[in-house]
Amino acid sequence: MTHLSNYGNDRLALYTFESVIKFIKCWTNLSLRTVPPLQLGEKYFHLFPNERDPIWGYPCADRRHMQIWAKEKSCDQLPKFLVIGPQKTGTTALYTFLAMHPAIVANYPSADTFEEVQFFNGKNYYKGIDWYMSFFPVPANSSSRFLFEKSATYFEGEMVPQRVKALLPHSKLVVTVIPPSKRAYSWYHHMRAHNDPTALQYSFHQVITAHDGDPRPLRSLRNKCLVPGMYAKHLERWLDHFPASQLILIDGEELRSDPVYVMNELQRFLGIQPFYNYTEHLRYDKRKGFFCQVTEEDKTKCLGRGKGRIYPPMNESDAKLLKVSTGEGVTERVVGKMEESYCACGLCYLGMKIEVDENCKGL
Numbered sequence: 001m002t003h004l005s006n007y008g009n010d011r012l013a014l015y016t017f018e019s020v021i022k023f024i025k026c027w028t029n030l031s032l033r034t035v036p037p038l039q040l041g042e043k044y045f046h047l048f049p050n051e052r053d054p055i056w057g058y059p060c061a062d063r064r065h066m067q068i069w070a071k072e073k074s075c076d077q078l079p080k081f082l083v084i085g086p087q088k089t090g091t092t093a094l095y096t097f098l099a100m101h102p103a104i105v106a107n108y109p110s111a112d113t114f115e116e117v118q119f120f121n122g123k124n125y126y127k128g129i130d131w132y133m134s135f136f137p138v139p140a141n142s143s144s145r146f147l148f149e150k151s152a153t154y155f156e157g158e159m160v161p162q163r164v165k166a167l168l169p170h171s172k173l174v175v176t177v178i179p180p181s182k183r184a185y186s187w188y189h190h191m192r193a194h195n196d197p198t199a200l201q202y203s204f205h206q207v208i209t210a211h212d213g214d215p216r217p218l219r220s221l222r223n224k225c226l227v228p229g230m231y232a233k234h235l236e237r238w239l240d241h242f243p244a245s246q247l248i249l250i251d252g253e254e255l256r257s258d259p260v261y262v263m264n265e266l267q268r269f270l271g272i273q274p275f276y277n278y279t280e281h282l283r284y285d286k287r288k289g290f291f292c293q294v295t296e297e298d299k300t301k302c303l304g305r306g307k308g309r310i311y312p313p314m315n316e317s318d319a320k321l322l323k324v325s326t327g328e329g330v331t332e333r334v335v336g337k338m339e340e341s342y343c344a345c346g347l348c349y350l351g352m353k354i355e356v357d358e359n360c361k362g363l
């Protein structure tokens with residue numbers, strides 16, 4: 001009873017407590033004892049260890065919560081959809097293209113976390129809803145604007161689906177995927193470009209075949225390289241909390257080769273009005289080798305050097321290793337059947353579509 005998640009509820013809790021205590025004092029012979037708040041808290045969490053972690057709930061589900069919420073707050077200041085990653089699948093390009101849309105509003109960048117808010121997956125979560133909402137503009141008169149944020153590590157975060165469901169139950173989720181082997185390779189080069197000492201010390205092959213007896217930094221790098229690509233595992237977790245109809249899988253390779261088509265499909269899925277004509281606003285830039293934004297001066301503005309890096313092609317044997325399940329050993333445990341990772345409980349990656357298997361109805 002003491003541990004109510006939202007501050008909206010907390011105000012109600014204080015009032016309720018006061019009344020309960022008054023009632024007990026007035027109508028019973030019970031003598032009440034207390035201890036300092038910290039001790040009380042420890043006792044409470046000893047009795048209810050599952051509640052140690054707060055879960056911020058959607059403040060607008062209950063009219064009473066709305067009534068005690070500060071006047072200037074509104075659920076229109078919460079995002080309507082999230083781009084959840086995983087990393088290296090084209091999420092920055094997607095974010096940039098979405099932000100070009102006149103009806104779509106991106107989060108303010110965070111200086112701490114490389115522009116992404118990263119609220120649901122780490123320590124930031126404990127900063128609370130106000131902190132999260134401060135990354136979004138106060139809604140204008142019309143609530144027809146689509147606020148969104150992109151945090152590419154949400155996808156594989158253990159707690160993230162449950163937390164997102166609690167705070168943003170109606171939000172749509174955008175997942176981008178590319179073949180997991182390519183994702184892993186791109187991520188490895190990303191780490192090298194950021195002078196990660198372990199990535200500089202070991203080859204890609206050494207990273208993906210690292211085993212449990214290897215040094216901890218190497219194992220850690222291996223996990224970070226491979227785990228986000230286990231799409232099935234992560235998608236299943238998201239689908240424990242969200243119906244498939246709220247989630248869209250985007251083919252990151254198609255986003256790269258035909259962004260206009262992808263953005264059109266995405267606009268339809270999100271139900272965004274007005275329909276933005278990306279044909280006029282995206283153009284292939286030969287020098288960059290990617291589609292880029294067309295500026296008002298009719299020039300192209302491309303993503304920075306960190307996106308679309310140039311590195312040698314992946315070894316065929318490594319590509320194979322990541323594609324084919326080895327059948328035994330550490331590699332299989334960590335890598336899993338990567339190709340099959342495109343399917344999760346009948347939810348398969350088929351271009352833009354999600355197909356739900358008969359057995360998985362009601363997901």
Ligand SMILES: Nc1ncnc2c1ncn2[C@@H]1O[C@H](COP(=O)(O)OS(=O)(=O)O)[C@@H](OP(=O)(O)O)[C@H]1O
Binds near residue numbers: 090093187252256292
């Ligand atoms: N239009 C456009 N411009 C530049 N880059 C593009 C574009 N579309 C897709 N991509 C691919 O996006 C890859 C980077 O993915 P992310 O933005 O998700 O990376 S990150 O997680 O934010 O670091 C990046 O991976 P690398 O090629 O390995 O650098 C690109 O291949």
